[in-house]
Amino acid sequence: MSADDQQFLDLLSSIPNQIRRYSGDVAEYVDKTVDKVADEIRDTLSTASWIPDYARPSLPSRAPPVQVIPVTTYERFQDWISRHKFLTGVLIVAAGYATYKTVRITKGMHKHRRAKRARNGGRLEVVVIAGSPTLPLTKSLSLDLERRGFIVYIVCNTIEDEVAVQSLSRPDIRPLGIDITDPPNAGQSIEKFAAYLQASHAAVPRAKPNFLHLKAVILIPSLNYQTSPIATIPPSSFADLFNTHLLHPILTIQSFLPLLTSRITPTGEKSATPKVLVFTPSIISSINPPFHAPEATVCSALSAFTEVLTAELRPLAIPVTHVQLGTFDFQGFTPVRMNGAAGVPGLLPPAEPLQWPESARHAYGRNYVSQSSSAISAGRIRGLRGSSLRELHNAVFDVIDGSELSDVVRVGLGAGLYGFVGRWAPRGLVAWMMGIRKVDELSSWEAGEILKSDASASDSKSEKSGSGSSENGEASASEFIAVARDDDGHNVWKLG
Template sequence: MVAEPVLATVEMLNLAYSKVSDFISSLTNATYNTNIYDKVSKFNPFTEDHHFQPTKSLWEKVEDHIVEHRLAYISVLSVGIGLGGYFQYKSKASEPKNGLRRRVRKLPNGARRDAVLLVGSPTEPLTRLMALDLEKRGFIVYLTILDEKDEKYVEANSIMEDLDYLNLSDSYSFDMHLSKFRKLLQMPVVPFVGAEPHTLNLLGIVLAPLLYFPIGPIENITVASWLKVNERLNVYLKLLSSGLVSMAREHKSKLIVVYPNVVRNLTIPYHAPEAVFQSSVHSLFTALSRELYTQNIPVTHIRMGNLNVSSHDKSYDKSKISSLVASEMKGWNEDVKSIYADRFAKAEYRANPIRSTGKGTSLRDFYHTIFDVLYSKNPPKVIYCGTGARTYEWILRFLPQSFLDLVLR
């Protein structure tokens, strides 16, 4: 009685095995009768087909595709990074700074104490605007006088009466001027009768940007123009070598250097004086920041893009560029005109839209940036402010030099 169920079970298993075997055989025959086997056999690593190439890995295929279409990838990546950085900057710029009203902190008796030394020429509009904004926010501002032209301008313009000055034009000894300035900072100040005396606190030293440079072919730029650019760079070198750093160390002041970033990155043709000067300033203060890093003397680079320094629209205007090109070429001799006139005009039509990208960032954002760095406990080493300041720097890092040559040539 027991054996019958066992036999029945074995027969059922044999029947199932037979049906499965028949099904697999039918599928195998169907596969052999199609071209699927031929396609699959090509992936056999042991095939004897000598024309067969080993299959590349997924990473190798991706790498080959990137190399083949590298310009497209670089362009898309550059635009993406630029847009991402721009929107991140705008979002952070719109955030409130912990409720800070951006007004200078005063002493309990209402007296002002925080001072700023602004190194720049009062004849330059942006430097004047920076000085006046810092003064309105409550700083005691000391603006440098670099030459006789600056001295005459200050004497003739009453708008600068509320500012104090550090005159560097009457002597080549910067050590003497800085020594007097240090003694001034150490002198007790009595803001009003009966008030407790205090000394000034040099919160920061701001190096204002130089924006106006001669343009044109390098061989046509005069020696006097090169010397004038070099004199401005020498101002920085003399100050740094005459006690400016030790004064910053003594007062725990912040060093802030402001310079345009677009021409420095792209090295636009016919703008060699500006490219040389801004690159020198960048290299000088980058080296200085690394030297002073362990001494807790912060050096911050504010790399400027396009700022809206006037009320009217400064967008790309062909008539303005045409007028600029014509006035610049008036002083050229005929030989220089015959060689460079056409290329200079074309280069300016390409460069001006880059240097004047739309309306630009408002000056208020620029002022807020400087103020925030002055009162920051740990100021960043680099800050970008202005349209195009960050974008063109990233483009230079990713795009090949040959591409920029085609665009700017």
């Protein structure tokens, strides 16, 4: 069969398919035309007046016309929620937390906070504050607790501290003389105070005597720290700092532990559980920024000490609360103003970059100045006055009366925020935000520069002490750091 014959056969075989398609199109067109004509005839006859009603054709039911209804705000809101489920969940959690905090703060503001009194109006509950009477925080807290009905005792180590307490001119704010540096004397003072609590006391003459109850011991370490690079802090300043800011608070709590664990309760009286509150600033110790080694080291050590103390006293049913402080507005309380640290143990001299050695200025000067002008310089949030002291007073009272049972209480502007930043934010990001930048140029090493500066500092110290002997002067010009000796028996960290 030739190709022409095959092409002819293919054409013949495709004719039925084309006839079927064309016939289908014609039939569909005819049906639509007939239906259209029938509808027109039906519409015409149904509206003709000359046709009787029984013979008039009825119109078929038609679908109602489509109406465009505008979407309401509620429906648009539902559609937005369905398209942004994750963001909606975050907003709900944030709104719930804000509502909870608002309700709790509002409820706390209206809470009636007063110490328990006797039937004749006498004061029954005693609070001991172990903190310097010159600190604004000690003054404000003692005055508030006295106003709420407590008998407040402030631990005093010197005559000057007792004079500062008496200057408050409040009969129920009293000095409690305890020399922490002398353990036997401190023990005798604690025994006298315990005997005082065990004896009955009358608020006014001829009134019924009542027994006093120790409610809490509040530890307020020094909250003032100087800033300086670690390289410019003498070892003796570190030693004084640890003695006054760290060792002194630890010894204070240690002196009161026998009184706390003895559960002093007069005969026939219900046993009362005293509470321990330890205050520490939390902004600097949360993020540990550069040039804040004294505060970061001391506060971290006090936090660890508080955790151990909590674990030891928990089986004895003595609650310990760590109060982490933010920034507060101390307007109305005159802070202690000190020019330098001469004669004041535990405080570092003001860090002036111009007084540093040239090598220290090259290495740390620019970053120190940038950090000093940052938003949290010296542990305060620049531009903000801080939280009201009423917030702190309410938190302390809630811990004392048992309303607040948490082991850690954060109060004050920035306490919670910087705690979160310290736990989750990268250290490099925090330092960069505080203005810390890479140092490209450093000074060259000069042999004997450090030794000369330390020797001159030691010589000036020996001249102030009035030592005229050359041997004593040579001995005082050498300072040691307690490290292991080398094989030859020489201390490699000997300066001078």
